[in-house]
Amino acid sequence: MRHFYRLSEFSMEEVQRFLQRAAEFKLNPYSNCLDRRQLALIFLNPSLRTRCSFEVAIRQMGGGFSTLEGQSLWKLETQFGVRMDEDKTEHVKEAVGVLSRYFDGLGLRSFARGENKEEDLADRTFTTFMDHSQVPVFNMESASYHPCQALADLMTLQELFGGLKGRRLTIIWAQHPLSLPMAVPNSILLAATQMGMDVTLGHPQGFEIQPGILSMAEVLAERSGGKLRIINDREEAVRDTEVIYAKAWGGLSRYEDPEGEKALRQQHQNWIVDSELMALTRRAYFMHCLPVRRNVVVTDEVIDSARSVIFHQAENRLHAQKAILEWIFS
Amino acid sequence: MRHFYRLSEFSMEEVQRFLQRAAEFKLNPYSNCLDRRQLALIFLNPSLRTRCSFEVAIRQMGGGFSTLEGQSLWKLETQFGVRMDEDKTEHVKEAVGVLSRYFDGLGLRSFARGENKEEDLADRTFTTFMDHSQVPVFNMESASYHPCQALADLMTLQELFGGLKGRRLTIIWAQHPLSLPMAVPNSILLAATQMGMDVTLGHPQGFEIQPGILSMAEVLAERSGGKLRIINDREEAVRDTEVIYAKAWGGLSRYEDPEGEKALRQQHQNWIVDSELMALTRRAYFMHCLPVRRNVVVTDEVIDSARSVIFHQAENRLHAQKAILEWIFS
Amino acid sequence: MRHFYRLSEFSMEEVQRFLQRAAEFKLNPYSNCLDRRQLALIFLNPSLRTRCSFEVAIRQMGGGFSTLEGQSLWKLETQFGVRMDEDKTEHVKEAVGVLSRYFDGLGLRSFARGENKEEDLADRTFTTFMDHSQVPVFNMESASYHPCQALADLMTLQELFGGLKGRRLTIIWAQHPLSLPMAVPNSILLAATQMGMDVTLGHPQGFEIQPGILSMAEVLAERSGGKLRIINDREEAVRDTEVIYAKAWGGLSRYEDPEGEKALRQQHQNWIVDSELMALTRRAYFMHCLPVRRNVVVTDEVIDSARSVIFHQAENRLHAQKAILEWIFS
Numbered sequence: 001m002r003h004f005y006r007l008s009e010f011s012m013e014e015v016q017r018f019l020q021r022a023a024e025f026k027l028n029p030y031s032n033c034l035d036r037r038q039l040a041l042i043f044l045n046p047s048l049r050t051r052c053s054f055e056v057a058i059r060q061m062g063g064g065f066s067t068l069e070g071q072s073l074w075k076l077e078t079q080f081g082v083r084m085d086e087d088k089t090e091h092v093k094e095a096v097g098v099l100s101r102y103f104d105g106l107g108l109r110s111f112a113r114g115e116n117k118e119e120d121l122a123d124r125t126f127t128t129f130m131d132h133s134q135v136p137v138f139n140m141e142s143a144s145y146h147p148c149q150a151l152a153d154l155m156t157l158q159e160l161f162g163g164l165k166g167r168r169l170t171i172i173w174a175q176h177p178l179s180l181p182m183a184v185p186n187s188i189l190l191a192a193t194q195m196g197m198d199v200t201l202g203h204p205q206g207f208e209i210q211p212g213i214l215s216m217a218e219v220l221a222e223r224s225g226g227k228l229r230i231i232n233d234r235e236e237a238v239r240d241t242e243v244i245y246a247k248a249w250g251g252l253s254r255y256e257d258p259e260g261e262k263a264l265r266q267q268h269q270n271w272i273v274d275s276e277l278m279a280l281t282r283r284a285y286f287m288h289c290l291p292v293r294r295n296v297v298v299t300d301e302v303i304d305s306a307r308s309v310i311f312h313q314a315e316n317r318l319h320a321q322k323a324i325l326e327w328i329f330s
Numbered sequence: 331m332r333h334f335y336r337l338s339e340f341s342m343e344e345v346q347r348f349l350q351r352a353a354e355f356k357l358n359p360y361s362n363c364l365d366r367r368q369l370a371l372i373f374l375n376p377s378l379r380t381r382c383s384f385e386v387a388i389r390q391m392g393g394g395f396s397t398l399e400g401q402s403l404w405k406l407e408t409q410f411g412v413r414m415d416e417d418k419t420e421h422v423k424e425a426v427g428v429l430s431r432y433f434d435g436l437g438l439r440s441f442a443r444g445e446n447k448e449e450d451l452a453d454r455t456f457t458t459f460m461d462h463s464q465v466p467v468f469n470m471e472s473a474s475y476h477p478c479q480a481l482a483d484l485m486t487l488q489e490l491f492g493g494l495k496g497r498r499l500t501i502i503w504a505q506h507p508l509s510l511p512m513a514v515p516n517s518i519l520l521a522a523t524q525m526g527m528d529v530t531l532g533h534p535q536g537f538e539i540q541p542g543i544l545s546m547a548e549v550l551a552e553r554s555g556g557k558l559r560i561i562n563d564r565e566e567a568v569r570d571t572e573v574i575y576a577k578a579w580g581g582l583s584r585y586e587d588p589e590g591e592k593a594l595r596q597q598h599q600n601w602i603v604d605s606e607l608m609a610l611t612r613r614a615y616f617m618h619c620l621p622v623r624r625n626v627v628v629t630d631e632v633i634d635s636a637r638s639v640i641f642h643q644a645e646n647r648l649h650a651q652k653a654i655l656e657w658i659f660s
Numbered sequence: 661m662r663h664f665y666r667l668s669e670f671s672m673e674e675v676q677r678f679l680q681r682a683a684e685f686k687l688n689p690y691s692n693c694l695d696r697r698q699l700a701l702i703f704l705n706p707s708l709r710t711r712c713s714f715e716v717a718i719r720q721m722g723g724g725f726s727t728l729e730g731q732s733l734w735k736l737e738t739q740f741g742v743r744m745d746e747d748k749t750e751h752v753k754e755a756v757g758v759l760s761r762y763f764d765g766l767g768l769r770s771f772a773r774g775e776n777k778e779e780d781l782a783d784r785t786f787t788t789f790m791d792h793s794q795v796p797v798f799n800m801e802s803a804s805y806h807p808c809q810a811l812a813d814l815m816t817l818q819e820l821f822g823g824l825k826g827r828r829l830t831i832i833w834a835q836h837p838l839s840l841p842m843a844v845p846n847s848i849l850l851a852a853t854q855m856g857m858d859v860t861l862g863h864p865q866g867f868e869i870q871p872g873i874l875s876m877a878e879v880l881a882e883r884s885g886g887k888l889r890i891i892n893d894r895e896e897a898v899r900d901t902e903v904i905y906a907k908a909w910g911g912l913s914r915y916e917d918p919e920g921e922k923a924l925r926q927q928h929q930n931w932i933v934d935s936e937l938m939a940l941t942r943r944a945y946f947m948h949c950l951p952v953r954r955n956v957v958v959t960d961e962v963i964d965s966a967r968s969v970i971f972h973q974a975e976n977r978l979h980a981q982k983a984i985l986e987w988i989f990s
Contacts, residue, residue, distance in 0.1 A: 621750035
């Protein structure tokens with residue numbers, strides 16, 4: 001049984017194989033890979049792109065699905081050994097056990113809750129699902145990883161450059177009214193280093209990526225012949241880069257001190273991708289996973305420019321996810 | 331690429347063609363018109379009839395769909411050039427652009443919000459979707475128009491009378507606890523005048539249809555050889571009519587003076603369709619688009635009578651929408 | 661036209677036939693029984709197992725469905741003759757009438773509301789749906805009955821024992837933070853007596869099953885050669901039993917005196933199924949319909965033991981419901 005949790009568990013060749021299959025699905029959208037398969041798509045957090053792209057992918061692959069979200073899901077208990085006499089209706093152990101009897105696979109979206117640092121960094125909800133499921137669980141964005149997005153991003157980069165090795169990518173922190181989870185920056189960082197890219201991570205002090213992810217990225221860069229450097233200066237981080245990947249995320253200090261983190265975040269209003277910043281690059285492409293706050297994360301001018309490839313990224317979710325589903329069920 | 335926004339953009343012959351195809355779909359419900367088509371049904375407001383009739387229609391035509399509603403949709407920004415640092419998660423431009431990559435068509439329900447008169451009368455949300463979509467957008471009820479309902483209503487009338495020209499229809503305002511949008515009265519008014527019917531619009535003073543719709547209806551009536559008159563007396567409006575089409579809607583004054591509009595609305599508790607009113611007609615049929623407030627808009631006695639054709643109207647939604655979908659994708 | 665409301669309307673032979681067909685569907689999950697059928701699954705209350713098992717069942721039988729739940733359903737008026745000027749958007753008569761035009765069958769979940777005793781005991785919402793539907797209505801748990809669960813439970817028991825007649829089953833009341841509806845205890849009680857089992861109903865005083873159900877169970881037991889006894893002592897109720905079926909439900913006194921009922925309920929914290937209780941049985945199986953509150957209704961130790969058959973019960977929902985759907989539409 002094959003869970004699909006994060007891209008870093010695959011070799012560079014295996015990722016290349018995913019990318020090749022995704023490109024083939026882009027040309028030939030229909031298949032019978034999921035014939036007679038029944039999947040559950042479980043959204044503990046709202047979704048537009050992920051939900052729509054998975055639903056279309058599954059239909060085009062001949063499968064069936066049930067989408068569970070919002071009010072159709074009651075509160076699940078994820079702790080063990082507790083007396084369940086409060087607001088949690090069902091234990092994740094029973095919910096997952098039962099779903100395993102009806103479905104051939106379970107897709108799960110489970111954001112960081114931002115309440116318990118240890119639980120979020122350990123990706124507790126997602127790993128609990130994997131532990132108790134009798135069928136494959138695939139990651140539609142967990143607290144720490146968003147591998148479907150990362151694979152779609154690699155596919156987009158490969159389409160743009162023909163190859164990934166050595167291409168210069170800057171992942172740059174952006175301003176945002178909310179303290180967002182880190183699954184996307186973690187995942188593009190790991191994916192780009194894994195594939196041998198020349199990666200710059202740019203963010204203000206106080207918005208460090210968690211140490212475990214960083215050291216994993218360093219190992220991956222070394223193994224692939226890629227590069228990784230961290231720069232706290234906004235302009236320096238993008239100089240001569242070929243791709244700006246903008247993303248807002250919250251500081252890890254939000255767990256102990258949410259008010260302080262908010263104040264710190266708001267000090268960096270200038271961390272927006274605008275034309276002046278783009279002018280420092282080598283005619284870089286602009287990437288973002290969406291949804292994006294216009295004129296907070298990026299100016300209208302940049303996101304609406306010809307260098308913006310946001311819709312290609314979004315479309316490639318559909319094709320990349322087909323490659324993932326094919327792998328899980330083959 | 332064919333958007334489907336409102337019926338008045340079609341010629342009388344084209345509407346007749348829709349009606350003919352709808353009648354054929356009523357006899358033969360199954361087709362392959364939507365084979366391999368993927369549609370998104372986007373409900374910014376709740377729906378029962380529209381959702382169910384479109385879902386069944388699409389399945390019976392061999393297509394696939396994703397229904398997005400309620401909690402599965404976050405708040406979309408529809409203004410341009412704004413700094414998105416408040417509660418709107420995504421700009422409609424990105425949302426529609428992305429959905430255009432996954433789906434072959436987008437159905438949209440977007441009621442009048444009742445907050446901004448100019449925005450509502452310009453049908454801002456719907457037109458913004460059309461402007462930014464790369465695939466056909468079809469109207470599942472916008473701020474100003476509900477063409478699927480109007481087409482189903484014409485189909486019902488045609489079934490009842492064999493033809494539409496010259497038949498007497500009274501659209502009559504009704505009491506309601508809420509200040510409802512005007513898409514339905516606008517649309518049946520336009521559709522009936524467009525097809526050459528003899529139309530009476532009855533409502534109390536203060537509940538006028540917006541001037542742009544009225545003058546469009548006058549032009550349509552003239553072109554088709556139909557008639558249009560407006561009467562502010564409840565009994566006079568229905569005398570000798572062949573069809574009573576009841577509908578509640580809010581006064582346009584609600585934008586500047588909601589309390590005043592409510593007070594005005596409540597002065598007309600007697601604008602209910604009851605047996606006494608029906609007795610003034612030529613054994614008229616009773617029509618309503620549903621949902622309806624019993625004993626507010628219409629008495630139990632009338633709605634449950636043999637002259638009530640509300641379920642035929644509702645059923646014809648299914649057939650009429652198939653004709654629309656076939657047109658869009660052929 | 662065949663509604664599916666409760667199991668007690670079928671003869672023992674007919675129930676055996678359902679069980680046989682369910683066993684066959686377990687071996688051969690796919691069929692064309694619902695080819696070209698369109699079903700609505702209407703959840704006035706949340707659901708996980710019922711929704712997923714029906715959705716998968718319908719797809720595997722070749723049918724189509726629309727799931728209506730939560731925000732996608734507005735408030736329905738179920739009283740007749742009222743002036744609908746408050747918060748109910750539509751009368752159940754119109755809603756059901758319209759759905760009957762789009763769908764070939766309507767599944768309905770409508771819990772007891774716990775507000776009006778007479779209405780709940782008469783199963784008002786469900787019976788109103790049956791009265792006004794032009795197509796079959798099937799019970800996905802009403803105020804008084806949950807026949808799909810009961811049929812899946814019988815199937816599980818039959819798999820465990822090879823037969824039902826004379827096997828000893830104890831339905832035992834359990835502690836719970838909420839005053840739950842009685843559809844499940846009613847239904848397993850009726851189903852077990854109907855099939856000739858030796859049934860013990862164990863609960864504290866004040867948590868009696870409603871008189872009409874009890875006398876129906878007595879009649880069924882007599883007809884089938886089964887047994888029924890009621891015991892108010894927790895240990896005595898399970899002594900030498902072969903199956904413990906645990907379930908929490910609220911006292912009927914909650915209608916007049918919710919606070920008193922809560923106080924009474926909380927006096928019985930010891931009504932939990934633990935290893936000590938299990939030790940009094942003949943190595944009994946543990947059953948529960950789920951969702952279950954761990955360490956309130958049953959200890960972790962018991963529910964995680966090899967005697968626990970909760971996942972078999974849940975899986976059998978899928979197979980049992982196929983037998984029901986086949987019957988309705990054949």
